[in-house]
Amino acid sequence: MLAFIAKNMGKPVCCVKPVSLMKLPGRYLAHQKTLPHLPIPPLQQTLDKYMLALKPLVSQEEWSHTNQLVEEFQTSGVGERLQKGLERRAKKTENWLSDWWLQTAYLEYRLPVTVHSSPGVVLPKQDFEDRQGQLRFAAKLIEGVLDFKSMIDNETLPVENLGGKPLCMNQYYQILSSCRIPGPKRDSVVNYSQAKKPPTHITVVHNFQFFELDVYHSDGTPLTADHIFNQLEKIWGTSLQTNKEPIGILTTNHRNSWAKAYNNLIRDKTNKESVRSIQKSIFTVCLDAPMPRVSDDHYKSRVAAQMLHGGGSRLNSGNRWFDKTLQFIVAEDGSCGLVYEHAPAEGPPIVALLDHVVEYTKKPDLVRSPMIPLPMPKKLRFNITPEIKNDIEKAKQNLNIMVHDLDIKVFVFNAFGKNFPKSQKLSPDAFIQVALQLAYYRMYGRACSTYESASLRMFRLGRTDTIRSASVHSLEFVQGMEDSGKKNQEKVDLLRKAVQAHRAYTDMAITGKAIDRHLLGLKLQAIEDLVSIPEIFMDTSYAIAMHFNLSTSQVPAKTDCVMCFGPVVPDGYGICYNPMEEHINFAVSAFNSCADTNAARMAHYLENTLLDLKQLIHHAPKSKL
Known part of the structure; x- marks a missing residue:
């Protein structure tokens, strides 16, 4: 159900700013209590906006049919009854949506988390090319994560705000010492950070072998980078034999298959203890073998694939535990x-x-730590029965099919960055989204349902809603842009209207007034009430609206990096971007099994479209800009 959702990440729509770095005991809980509850929009408002959102996506005949169903939904009293059910739920819960969302979008999602759900991040290439450099960098990275963890533990993490309003910080408290656990119909997530004895170890995996590495001394102080480096050298030295089964590859499988294999795996006491150690660890560090050499043009795309799936069973895919919330990869x-x-x-x-x-890794070590004896990191052992071996072989086959199917292109658009649209008083995010609409229209001759993720973190336990980038205004612009009879100034006016409409929808979404989560809530309320699913959710138009051929997200970072994720439908694209001041980092993904999609082709159209928009603006009369 709603498989498309499992991919899309929330984003701030402008730069998120820290408010305070003061240490205040219990500050996190005090801050959370001040946040408003997620509202439930008026039913009529959502239905009107839904009909408007369908206009660029469906035929007039389909639209008229849906309009009748929507009227019936209102006049029959069904809509009002479900709305009242949602309002009752909102009064009883901290956030009426968050638990439903976690279950529906993630834990009930049965496709592999690898490629289909888990995003990757490509960091700038480091200048080491040997084991010493790899382990030194990994040690400094681990020290940096522990430094960030101390801000979470001490509740000194700066509270972020958006447009002057404080944001929910709950997600920061969920990402360390947590792990997903497979289940036969629904997975679960465990978080050990609030346990009586919180974990003090991380997992390190090298050459498909897992190690438990304690990163704190007995007095609670963290190990320094020098100490961690020595421990990583010990791990490297003990993991050189290559005949080990890649147990981590099991986590790449379809969730139902993995759940079955998981129960089989943990029947053995040794295996269960090893799995628990991985699950409880603060995070995982994957020390990868070098990637196969590729040309500079293909390098970033190949790294993105490594981050998403590890390159296949013969490369680094077994060097992962994909259920672990955070896995840092250093090759x-x-x-x-x-x-x-x-x-x-x-x-x-x-x-x-x-x-x-990343900033932390750049800091020089002013004082070298004195060498002290530290215990040998604990190797996590697994007893591989013929049945487990068979599960691993099946997982390898499935993974390799998935690896060959992923088509990914990472590119840097160098002609301008976010400064250019800003100079034209245009929202950079809205400008990029309108460019995506035009690129898609040029490739396929039609608009498509487009998902852009909007953060609901203004609200307590807020996750995301959908910014629907395909609008009446965006369609008018792309059609106008392709009309040779239209003057430049007319095209610029249509561009501005489309950008402003997108900006308005974004503002509506982040303030809890968008339509997608409300419609989902009404549908789930019907399921919970054990009544028949209303016709509007069984309608062709609803299926089209929820089939996101473009699944997109802006994830801005100070670091010159880019996030990447797979498409959410078989014939779609996953597009993530990080707009820097003078360039934009893009990651575009598609599936090779679909003859109609091609990541490099989409990247090419997108690049040309952005250049055309810049040209268009420069050629319009200056007085009008």
């Missing part, structure tokens, strides 16, 4: 990044952590 050739399991958080908290860590 011997200097490529590095992260993959994260999406259930506990959206992109911005992950990127804030990465920004902190």
Whole structure:
């Protein structure tokens, strides 16, 4: 159900600013209590906006049919009854949507988390090309994450705000010491950070072998980068034999298959203890073998694939535990990044952590730590029965099919960054989204249902809603842009209207007034009430509206990086971007199994479209701009 959702990450629509760094005991809870509850929009308002959102997507005949169904939904009293049910739920819960959302969008989603759900982040290439450099960088990275963790533990993390309003910080408290656990019909997420004895170890995986590495001394102080480096060297030295089964590859499988294999795996006491150690660890560090050499043009795209799936069973895919919330990846050739399991958080908290860590790795070590004896990191052992071996082989086959199917293109658009649309008094995000509409229209001759993620973190436990980028105004613009009879100034006016309409929808979404989560709530309320699903949710128009051929997200970062994720429908694209001052980092994904989609082609159209928009603005009369 709603499989498209499992991919989309929340985003701040403008730069998120820290408010305070003061240490105040219990500050997190005090701050959470001041946040408003997520509202339920008026029913009539949502239905009117739904009909408007359908206009660029469906035929007039389909629209008229849906309009009749919507009228019946209102006049029959069904809509009002479900709305009242939602309002009762809102009074009884901290957030009427958050638990439903976690279950529906993530934990009940049965496709593999690899590619289909978990996003990756490509970090700038490091300048080491050997084991020493790899381990030194990994040690500094670990020290940086522990530094960020101390802000979470001490509740000194700056409270972020958006447009002057404080944001919910809950997701920051969910990303460390947490893990997804497979279940036969529904998964669960465990978080050990609030346990009586919170974990003090991380998981390190090298050469498909897992190690438990304590990163705190007995007095509670964290190990320094020098100490961690020595421990990583010990891990490297003990994991050189290559005949180990890649147990981590099991986590790449379809969730039902993995749940069955998981129950089989943990029947053995040793296996169960090893799995629990991974699940409880603060985070995972994957020390990867170097990637196969590729040309500079293809390098970033290949790294993105490594972050998303590890390159296949013969490369680094077994060097992962994809259920782990945070996995930092550092390869011997200097490529590095992260993959994260999406259930506990959206992109911005992950990127804030990465920004902190990347800056931290640049700090010089002014004083070398004195060498002290530290215990050998504990190797996590697994007893591989013939049945488990068979599960691993099946998972390898399925994964390799998925690896070959993912088509990904990462590129840097260098002609301008966010400063150019800003100079024209245009929202950079809305400008990029309108460019995406035009690129898609030029490729396919039609508009498509487009998902852009909007953060609901203004509200307590807020996750995301949908900014619907395909609008009446965007369609008018793309049609006008392709009309040779229209003058430049007319086209610029249509562009401005489309950008302003997108900006208005964004503002509506982040303030809890968008339509997608409300419609989902009404549908889930009907299921909970054990009544028949209303016709408007069984309608062709609803299916078209929810089939997101473009699944997009802006995830801005200070670091010159880009997030990437797979498409959410078989014939769609996943597009993520990080607008820097003078350039934009893009990641475009598609599936090779679909003859109609091609990531490099979409990237090419997008690049040309952005250039055309700049030309259009420059050629319009200056007095009108």
